Amino acid sequence: EVQLVESGGGLVQPGGSLRLSCTTSGFIFSDYWMSWVRQDPGMGLKWVANINQVGGEMYYVDSVEGRFTISRDNAKDSLFLQMSSLRAEDTGVYYCARGPVGATAPWGQGTRVIVS
Amino acid sequence: DVVLTQSPLSLPVTLGQPASISCRSSQSLVHSDGNTYLSWFHQRPGQSPRRLIFKVSNRDSGVPDRFSGSGSGTDFTLRISRVEAEDVGIYFCSQGTHWPPGTFGQGTKVEV
Numbered sequence: 661e662v663q664l665v666e667s668g669g670g671l672v673q674p675g676g677s678l679r680l681s682c683t684t685s686g687f688i689f690s691d692y693w694m695s696w697v698r699q700d701p702g703m704g705l706k707w708v709a710n711i712n713q714v715g716g717e718m719y720y721v722d723s724v725e726g727r728f729t730i731s732r733d734n735a736k737d738s739l740f741l742q743m744s745s746l747r748a749e750d751t752g753v754y755y756c757a758r759g760p761v762g763a764t765a766p767w768g769q770g771t772r773v774i775v776s
Numbered sequence: 777d778v779v780l781t782q783s784p785l786s787l788p789v790t791l792g793q794p795a796s797i798s799c800r801s802s803q804s805l806v807h808s809d810g811n812t813y814l815s816w817f818h819q820r821p822g823q824s825p826r827r828l829i830f831k832v833s834n835r836d837s838g839v840p841d842r843f844s845g846s847g848s849g850t851d852f853t854l855r856i857s858r859v860e861a862e863d864v865g866i867y868f869c870s871q872g873t874h875w876p877p878g879t880f881g882q883g884t885k886v887e888v
Contacts, residue, residue, distance in 0.1 A: 762872010
């Protein structure tokens with residue numbers, strides 16, 4: 661069974677940092693693009709970033725460019741999102757998802773980030 | 777950026793009756809490779825989104841056949857042939873043709 665489990669969320673002050681992790685199992689992690697998607701408190705979804713299979717290509721939504729860094733460790737089947745200079749508008753539930761943007765499935769259960 | 781506009785945003789349904797949701801794109805979602813990367817997701821209360829449909833009309837594994845997707849270019853539709861109680865929640869369309877960034881529709885809340 662494919663599983664994705666996020667961790668690392670929490671309450672952080674504006675300007676602070678957090679590192680999200682996503683531990684995966686049940687599939688060959690190194691075969692897939694991986695993505696982070698945020699769901700804001702109003703329930704809207706926003707794609708945040710994705711990374712290719714070997715970590716050589718990373719893409720970000722404009723609003724997080726320069727502040728967030730997506731990375732992966734294929735030896736540990738894990739995905740990461742380093743978030744810095746956090747803003748109130750970064751608040752939401754962050755989901756790790758298998759696949760590139762537009763083709764993500766499945767998603768993890770999410771980890772909540774509150775910037776306040 | 778591609779804007780996806782869903783309608784309606786709220787959809788009251790009757791169990792056993794059909795329902796449909798529209799997703800319109802601000803530009804054609806036909807990729808240069810010939811595919812159209814339009815997906816539909818369903819989010820039950822308290823759960824993470826689950827993909828139902830990919831590339832317009834392909835059902836994901838385990839998705840009941842009462843769900844179907846159709847459309848082309850800029851206009852797409854998700855249909856439920858006979859609504860069941862477990863179908864309540866929020867439905868999102870998503871495109872992966874023109875990225876970054878990937879984009880989602882605003883979501884349609886389905887309630888019995």
